[in-house]
Amino acid sequence: MLRRHLFFCLLLLLLLVLQTTLVPRMGNFWGQIDLILVLTVAYALLAGPSRGAVFGMTAGFLRAIASGPTLGLYAVVLYVIGYSVGQFSQLMYRKSMLVPWVVGLVSTACYWLLMTVMVGGLYGFWIGTGYWLGLPVSVLLNSVLVALMYALLYKHQQQEVARGRG
Amino acid sequence: MLSFWRRNRGFIVFSLILVVLIGLASHKASQQQAPPSPLEELILRGLAPFSRASSLVVQRINTFLNDVKGLLSLRARNYELEAELAALRLRMNLLVEAERENQRLRQLLKYQEANPALDLKLAKIISIGQNPWQQDVIIDQGSQHGVKVNTAVITHQGFVGRVYEVHPTTAKVVLVIDARGPIAAQVQETRVRGTLEADPNNPGMLRMIRLAREAAIRPGDAIVTAGTGALNLPKGILVGYVEAVTPTPDGLQLEASVRPAVNFDSLEDVLLVLSSEEH
Numbered sequence: 001m002l003r004r005h006l007f008f009c010l011l012l013l014l015l016l017v018l019q020t021t022l023v024p025r026m027g028n029f030w031g032q033i034d035l036i037l038v039l040t041v042a043y044a045l046l047a048g049p050s051r052g053a054v055f056g057m058t059a060g061f062l063r064a065i066a067s068g069p070t071l072g073l074y075a076v077v078l079y080v081i082g083y084s085v086g087q088f089s090q091l092m093y094r095k096s097m098l099v100p101w102v103v104g105l106v107s108t109a110c111y112w113l114l115m116t117v118m119v120g121g122l123y124g125f126w127i128g129t130g131y132w133l134g135l136p137v138s139v140l141l142n143s144v145l146v147a148l149m150y151a152l153l154y155k156h157q158q159q160e161v162a163r164g165r166g
Numbered sequence: 167m168l169s170f171w172r173r174n175r176g177f178i179v180f181s182l183i184l185v186v187l188i189g190l191a192s193h194k195a196s197q198q199q200a201p202p203s204p205l206e207e208l209i210l211r212g213l214a215p216f217s218r219a220s221s222l223v224v225q226r227i228n229t230f231l232n233d234v235k236g237l238l239s240l241r242a243r244n245y246e247l248e249a250e251l252a253a254l255r256l257r258m259n260l261l262v263e264a265e266r267e268n269q270r271l272r273q274l275l276k277y278q279e280a281n282p283a284l285d286l287k288l289a290k291i292i293s294i295g296q297n298p299w300q301q302d303v304i305i306d307q308g309s310q311h312g313v314k315v316n317t318a319v320i321t322h323q324g325f326v327g328r329v330y331e332v333h334p335t336t337a338k339v340v341l342v343i344d345a346r347g348p349i350a351a352q353v354q355e356t357r358v359r360g361t362l363e364a365d366p367n368n369p370g371m372l373r374m375i376r377l378a379r380e381a382a383i384r385p386g387d388a389i390v391t392a393g394t395g396a397l398n399l400p401k402g403i404l405v406g407y408v409e410a411v412t413p414t415p416d417g418l419q420l421e422a423s424v425r426p427a428v429n430f431d432s433l434e435d436v437l438l439v440l441s442s443e444e445h
Contacts, residue, residue, distance in 0.1 A: 020293040020295060024294035066293060066295075067300070067302055067338065116298075125345030128366045128368075130368045130369050131367075131369050
């Protein structure tokens with residue numbers, strides 16, 4: 001169990017570093033990738049609402065510490081996303097890649113909506129059409145990554161179970 | 167006699183031919199300049215096409231054998247060369263990177279020399295947070311290096327942003343194109359003042375607001391920091407250029423669309439304005 005938690009912590013830290021160093025240098029198109037969101041959604045799909053929420057909150061805090069507008073802003077949004085996505089964990093057929101993809105689509109759109117509302121409410125900065133043009137690309141890229149990430153984590157989980165550590 | 171011939175026929179014929187051949191060779195050797203005899207000429211002409219064909223075949227076979235031999239060593243050589251090429255490419259990339267860094271630092275140094283009134287410190291960007299709701303970076307200088315909250319961050323191109331959170335060895339910088347980055351600014355030429363903030367409709371752009379309807383501001387005008395306001399930023403640092411000027415929806419004021427002077431996509435090294443004599 002401890003090993004599994006350590007694995008997710010290290011994965012989160014790795015993606016956090018990539019998100020703040022590599023992704024912003026990848027240009028406008030690939031720069032829409034949000035690895036922390038992807039990991040939160042994939043984890044929540046596997047672990048359920050409670051763990052998903054806790055993971056989202058932790059990831060949000062870490063992200064805000066690494067680079068963020070306000071400590072807690074990402075934590076709130078990712079907490080909600082983690083909890084909501086976790087609700088689907090019991091409804092889905094685990095080997096399917098379609099459900100994670102659809103959940104990735106919806107959760108990325110919700111993430112945009114929640115972030116817009118939070119930043120708009122906190123700073124009075126309501127993003128306009130120019131910013132929203134990035135939404136389709138973001139939704140597409142992140143949903144594909146959610147499906148891939150879910151498949152990898154699911155495989156990892158199965159291997160852990162087979163080894164008797166699950 | 168006949169029995170001797172019968173017994174040694176082979177040896178005798180062999181010896182005779184050998185003697186003739188030696189004689190012929192020694193004769194030819196003594197007459198190198200002499201023209202070939204008609205018989206030689208005839209034989210040579212008759213043999214020439216065959217010789218040519220044979221030579222061609224032999225040549226081809228030789229080439230083929232050499233190719234096969236070469237191919238065997240070619241793979242190993244190719245592998246060696248590829249490794250060498252990869253190493254050279256890596257080296258070249260490092261050199262190009264070093265050259266670019268050198269250029270960037272030279273530009274920053276030049277800026278520092280041209281602005282002796284500013285106490286500048288070089289910092290490297292180590293982390294970037296860029297999405298529609300967040301435009302900030304983390305630099306490798308903190309309170310231990312004299313960085314304070316609201317320290318202005320610039321490059322040789324212009325104003326980048328200001329420090330909003332300081333740690334011992336790092337600091338968070340909010341870029342001027344972030345929602346939290348409004349600053350007091352003015353038109354360099356006419357000294358008209360206004361507030362510069364992120365444009366919520368155009369990513370990466372700024373807008374200058376609170377401009378009087380008759381304010382003297384035109385496209386192409388340079389916008390600089392005003393040096394006023396609570397942020398205590400140094401005065402006169404270039405922020406961007408006016409692209410368009412339009413009246414506000416209520417028609418009472420003007421609003422200017424400003425393109426930042428700094429290219430935020432390629433930001434790597436910045437200068438921190440630790441103190442300014444002008445301010």
